[in-house]
Amino acid sequence: MASDIADQVTPDQLFQRAAALHRQGKIDLAIIAYRKILQMAPEHAGVWGNLGVALRTKGDFPAAVIAYKRALEIVPGDPGITGNLGNALKDMDRLEEALDAHCRAAAAQADDFNIRYNYGIALRESALYEQSLVELEAAIALKPGDPHPRWDRAIALLHLGRFREGWAAYETRWQTGELPKRPVAVPRWQGEGFEGKTLLVFAEQGFGDSILTSRFIPLIKERAGEGAAAGRVILECKAPLQDLFSDIEGIDRMVEPGESDDDYDLEVPIMSLPGIFGASDENLPPPPNLHIPDYARQKAQVLLRQDARFKVGIVWSGSVTFKGNRKRAVGVENFLPFAEVSGVDLYALQKGPRSGDLEIAGGGAVVTAIGEQLDSFAETAAVLNELDLVIMTDSSVAHLAGSLGRPVWNLLNKATYWLYRGEDETTPWYPSMKLFRQDAAGEWEPVFEHVRQALTTAVAAKRAGRWPE
Template sequence: MTMHPFQPQPAVTLAEVWRLLVEHPGDPDLLNSLGVLLDREGKREAALLQYRRALAVAPDHAVAWSNLALVLAMRGRHARAIACAHVAVALAPDNPTTCLNLTAALYRSGDFASDLTVLDRLVRLQPDNPSLTWGRAQVRLHQGDYARGFVDYEGRYWLREYHYRIHRGPRWDGGPLDGRFVMVTLEQGFGDTLLMARYLPMLKARGARRVIVELRDELRRLFAPMDGVDAFIAENAAPTPIYHVHSSIMSLPLHFGTTIDSVPPPVRLSVPDEARAKAARLLGPEDGRLKVGIVWSGSAAFTDNAIRATSLERFLRFAGIPGVRLYSLQKGPPEEELRALPPGTPITALGPELDDFADTAAVVEQLDLVVMTDSSVAHLAGSLGVPVWVLLQHVPYWVYGMSGATTPWYPSMRLYRQGPEEEWEPVFDAVERDLRALAARRAAALSEPCCNP
């Protein structure tokens, strides 16, 4: 769920705020603006200081209380964050953003019952505010209320943050397609495309004559061919092929009436033979050890990646487990952490060799296990049916819910969760314990003598 802090005027820069503070020291509005700008740069402790300075001067400054709540929530100090958010609402009960920030603080804490109560009231008062409907969608989906959650999820189209292309013509409403051409459009990340691809082969059963799907190049070799899809086209292709109705891929669960008890199985992916041959060369011959892939970060462009990701250093403990061999599947800037390791660290870096998701899929399907924080590779491994242990932040993506070690979306997935304290150490302790046990069982099985009948 997106946090919604108050923002200073777009023309105000950090340098300008500092200059104005020289002329007007102790101005609470300037101190609040300084806090927002520092928070934008990731300097949250510095932002906290400025909000507190503003409140020392003006204890009734609702904006500063609300912004203070958001930064505290992002720092995992949930009880204090919620208390500050309540103060902001008490000072400015008619301000929609203070109310929205209260729901954000409740959401970050995982108090969905209280959050839903507040959101229901706000939606009644402001039925045309898409941020409220979107926030309620996140809560309902986390709670497994897919029937109402996916209805609210449609509110994303009216968010100011929604930057995906809106196609012309009628949207499919989930009814019979009766021989029509359907265009399925993309939004959000690679993991979301892998997650929702399970619905693509189902469109023909609804009567679609032709199914056209937008697809990013990185997934093309893995998706084509796919049962039930007639053509894949580039995202935002122009001119657009002929179609009668269109649907975002993220709206398909709603149109197919998905409930938590009727989640379809993952899509069947096509791993090319040449990718499998390449993967076999990269992984080398079998030596009896567990082949374990690791990923510690998703895309840094994702707003909450700093919360869901961790560091390579935390995974190094697994390299010391007897009978385990680690392979890094990490891509992007976090790969730099591998280059900083001492020579001889027993991790094979495969990221530079993986050109697309077909290459990654070919490696993943030949591994015994993938251990990772949440990112697109988790959806890939889950779609392939490969065992994958996903290490989750306290309030994860809605697909994972808030409790339990499993998700109906991926039967091969096992979930390890942070507690409310948002500490990674207990999560890694649990994973290390289970990985040691798995490696020991593998070693015991290999040591048993073969018996001829």
């Protein structure tokens, strides 16, 4: 009897059960279920399509591409599956194929929100920002209440240098649900005078973003009024930044997130400050004074060898929790050939889960790892002051080195942070920073070869007394 009942369960019924597991986030179980159904019904396009979605969620992009292509063999030209294929191809940096798939999907179903939105994202990751805007605005028109395409539109505008529009649109980030709600409901500061009031400036994203925008904090105090009634400024930021920020003009007090016991009248996210002060490439305030305490300088002297060799700090990954880190981070093995350049010593500044990559790659004997011994950004700053150069993929240390005016070579993936827009080798935000860019998405080898050649030249420049340039 039980066998007869099981025989009556159709592939479509099993598909519904597998899809329910998928919706519940039980991805591994859903994949197992989809594969079992395909043993019964290998021509079930819906199962192949859903299997592709599940595999992409797991990061198995090549397998997802195969699943989507199998589905398209069964239902050729299906716009939804074609768009999903474009997403997986984009994840693999096969951008030309991805854009072709997205273009075909949009042509077949121009009134589909997801298809137009995903096409816009693929164009943005291909650094085609004008075309990206067209698709994102089409998606916004199809679904005006969804904040996500409006947020991605903000990023495209900043890449294009359309700062007035970009900063206004950048505020959409608070509607996406990806940032935590504030614990106390107080009015948002818009840049008005605040004499007699207390303003809380709070960090909201990564350490690098706080370092980048700390340059605007001294401008806040200019709007606080004067004398005994002048407004107060409290900066809420994590402990690793507090020593570093302690000399920034205009901060009356610093607190860690969730620890402010002061009543405050207004608040502002630190990443909203560029918009409030109308920041553009032409009117940037300089980075603020960053404090490096004596204990940090002494520690740096101990951690680095005191000789005349060309000291290079390396960082190969930003925060692993940042969803775009996979595209910007690289393996530490790419950096090891720099140690072959005559006169160079490498110091690994990497912290966190990826710091162990050095030993795995066999570089522990030839690279001095000091990142995990640095307990604050003030200590990292002290080390940066002792190094001749930092070579790294984009993360918070790049912002710190740039703010200190230290030589830093920032190795960028194809779809960069908006700060590094365009094709130049420099950015007005950090004059001491040189940018090395991918010509093609995912292709790091030419970038590292270019850097190695430039490093040889830099070592020679130091020997000639011309470093830093």
